[in-house]
Amino acid sequence: MGQTMTQKILSEHAGQDVTPGDTVTVDVDKALLQDGTGPLTVRQLRDMDMEQTAIPEGTVVFLDHQAPPMNADMANEHDLLRDFVKNTGAQLSDVGDGICHQVMTFDYTAPRDILIGADSHTVTGGAVGALATGMGSTDVGVGFATGQTWMRVPDTDEVRLEGELGEGVYAKDLILQIIGDRGADGANYRSMEFVGPLVDDLRIDERMTISNMVVEAGAKSGIFPSDETTKEFYEDRGRADEWEAIEPDEDAEYQMELTYDVSELEPQVAYPHQVDNVVPVSDDRVQDVPIDQAFLGSCTNGRLEDLRIAADILEASGMEINDDTRLIVNPASREIYEQAMEEGVFEVLNEAGAAINTPGCGICYGGHQGALADGENAIGANNRNFKGRFGNPESDVYLGSPATVAASAIKGEITDPREVLP
Ligand SMILES: CC(C)[C@H](C(=O)O)[C@@H](O)C(=O)O
Ligand code: SF4
Numbered sequence: 001m002g003q004t005m006t007q008k009i010l011s012e013h014a015g016q017d018v019t020p021g022d023t024v025t026v027d028v029d030k031a032l033l034q035d036g037t038g039p040l041t042v043r044q045l046r047d048m049d050m051e052q053t054a055i056p057e058g059t060v061v062f063l064d065h066q067a068p069p070m071n072a073d074m075a076n077e078h079d080l081l082r083d084f085v086k087n088t089g090a091q092l093s094d095v096g097d098g099i100c101h102q103v104m105t106f107d108y109t110a111p112r113d114i115l116i117g118a119d120s121h122t123v124t125g126g127a128v129g130a131l132a133t134g135m136g137s138t139d140v141g142v143g144f145a146t147g148q149t150w151m152r153v154p155d156t157d158e159v160r161l162e163g164e165l166g167e168g169v170y171a172k173d174l175i176l177q178i179i180g181d182r183g184a185d186g187a188n189y190r191s192m193e194f195v196g197p198l199v200d201d202l203r204i205d206e207r208m209t210i211s212n213m214v215v216e217a218g219a220k221s222g223i224f225p226s227d228e229t230t231k232e233f234y235e236d237r238g239r240a241d242e243w244e245a246i247e248p249d250e251d252a253e254y255q256m257e258l259t260y261d262v263s264e265l266e267p268q269v270a271y272p273h274q275v276d277n278v279v280p281v282s283d284d285r286v287q288d289v290p291i292d293q294a295f296l297g298s299c300t301n302g303r304l305e306d307l308r309i310a311a312d313i314l315e316a317s318g319m320e321i322n323d324d325t326r327l328i329v330n331p332a333s334r335e336i337y338e339q340a341m342e343e344g345v346f347e348v349l350n351e352a353g354a355a356i357n358t359p360g361c362g363i364c365y366g367g368h369q370g371a372l373a374d375g376e377n378a379i380g381a382n383n384r385n386f387k388g389r390f391g392n393p394e395s396d397v398y399l400g401s402p403a404t405v406a407a408s409a410i411k412g413e414i415t416d417p418r419e420v421l422p
Contacts, residue, residue, distance in 0.1 A: 002249025004156045005223045006191040009131040009246070013114050020255060022153045030058035030108055030130075031144035032117035033090075034100045036065040036365065039077045041118055041141040042084045054147030056089035060108055062100035063093065067360040070368045090144075098333025098359040101125070101299035105208060106333070110234075110242040111226035116143045120215045121299050121383065127207035128233070129226030129246040131191075134215065154220045155255040156191040158248070161198035163263035168418035170309075171206035172301055172381070172401035174260065175213040176268040180278025188218035190255070193248060198262060199224060204233045205303045212300045213383050216275040267416055269379075270399040273387040281404060281416045289398065290324070291379050293372060294409035295390070296354075297330030298364045298382035301402050304336045304345070306381060310406035311348040316422030320352050322412030327354040328370040330362035352409075366391045379414060381405045 003011065010018045013026035031053075033041055038061060045051045053059040061081050069075040078095070085092045093103050100117065101124035109115050111129035115122060118140040125132025133151075135143070143149035159178070165171070192214050194207070202210075207224045214222030224230075225247040234243035266280040279285055296302070296310050307329070314321070321327045329349055331337040337359050340346045346356060355370075363370035364382045371391030372378055378390050378397050385397040400408070403417035410420055 001253060002251035004248050004252045004254060005129065005193050005225065005246050006131060006154060006156045006221065009112055009114060010151065010153055012112065018153045020153050020155045023150060024153065025148055025150050026114055028055065028116055028143045028147055028149050029113040030115040031055065031140055032060050032062060032100050032104050032115070032119065032122060033081070033140065034062045034065050034119050035067065035077055035081060037118035037137045039080050040137040042080055044138045045141045045145060050142070050145045051084065051087055053088045053090050053144045055144055057091070058108065059088070059090040059144045060104060061085050061090055061092050062103065063095045064099050064360045065365045066367050067095040067358060096334055096358050098335070099299045099302065099361055101212065102302065102332035106237060106335070111230060111244045112246050116140050116149060121212050123215050123219065123222050124208050124212040124299055126211035126214070126221050126223040127204060128230055129224060131221050131223065133221050154189055154191040156193060157187065157256040157258060158254040159192050159194050160196035160257070160259040161194055161262065162196050162259060163198060163261040164201070165262050166265065168403055168416070168421050169262070169265050169267055170401040170403060171202060171209045173265055173268040174262055175210045176270055176278045176399065177265060178260065179213060179217045179276050180268070182217040184216065184274055184276045185218045187214065189220050192219050192222045194222065194224050195248065200227070200229070203305065204229065205305045208303070209300055216383060267401060267404050267418070269404065269414060270385055272385055272396040272398065275384060275399065281400070281414065286398065286414045289377055289414045291408045291413055292324065292376040293326045293328060293370065293378040294405045295328050295363055295370065295378060295380035295382060296402055296405050297332065297362055298380070299332060300383040301381035302330055302332030302336070304339050306402040307331065307336070307340050307345050307349070309402045311345045312422065313403060313406040313417065313420055314352040314410065315348045317410055317420045319410045321354065321409040325409050325412045327352065327409045328357065328363060329354050330357045330369065331359045333359050363390050379405050379408045
């Protein structure tokens, strides 16, 4: 019997063929920690006298969720994590370097890896054919300290993607639609594998957007094949030796099979306060919603391609952002920041009136760099719109693609990007 990608990766790391439902011990290749959950990991390891890593080259500590730190308590947490790095030989991604999932995928994660992270959006690594998943702080700590963890082999869904994305419609709209269909817990502890003709057309940044959000339907992982596109990505990044192919066997057995034809897909919006409240942008529930703040950034949509889309819309429409709307931008990494500067993307955003922040999570985590006032509405290119997500339970957060965010910033209300496209 053939294997899914999930089975292949778990079998390789368990040293035995696995089937869904098995519980296996697997080797861990990479692990990530960040400044929200990492301090707990370090304290737990110290309590157990296990402050160590079996995989120092693959253990990466990110100072990204509140970077630069906004107060002394957070600065002390950063200090604790810096000590951990010195004590163990783990890698440090410092304040300003960028969001963990962005930097991890671009610089560390390789196809067929098992990556564990103390952050739910660790699933982003599925974009390059890795089995990447979020776990609790202690589990992640013990995972890298010993180089092993345990997993139950998940049931796996084949998600076949077909058709072509229309103008003004993006990977973000597709994954929002999938989450709307499945519901917030519809894919609990399942692995989603994305296959089909559309996959060939999707760039790595688009695959990252899709893998990033599978956890919003509860999934354990969201894996793309590692194909020619992936190979070129590793070559471009000077990491050609890390590339390996992976795809499901033709006779792989899936527990569920779904097909999405994106040809008729419209831009999608998630309305407060759940990510699975997804409707097309033309729906009454998202009409005439004034937007006080538009947020472009996050591990979902803070990449160069996303910033370009927003800048192109702003430039071509000849419009500045609305007088009653703020546009907050957090590039996902320092590298993206540099590229956006060199390409003139920042110039356009800046002239339009955007406030450009340090690379990092920014307001996505609710802590700093753009909290909302009581009664305000925001639209974000990020992945969560839970009550209080942008720092205030008395405010509302909507989610959409970078194009929808830019269009809404221009018009000052939730807007179909096709209305303002060049
Ligand atoms: C801080 C962390 C626990 C959290 C996560 O795991 O996802 C954060 O990154 C988020 O997006 O809500
Ligand atoms: S950008 Fe947002 S979703 Fe991504 S890791 Fe940071 S807080 Fe979490």
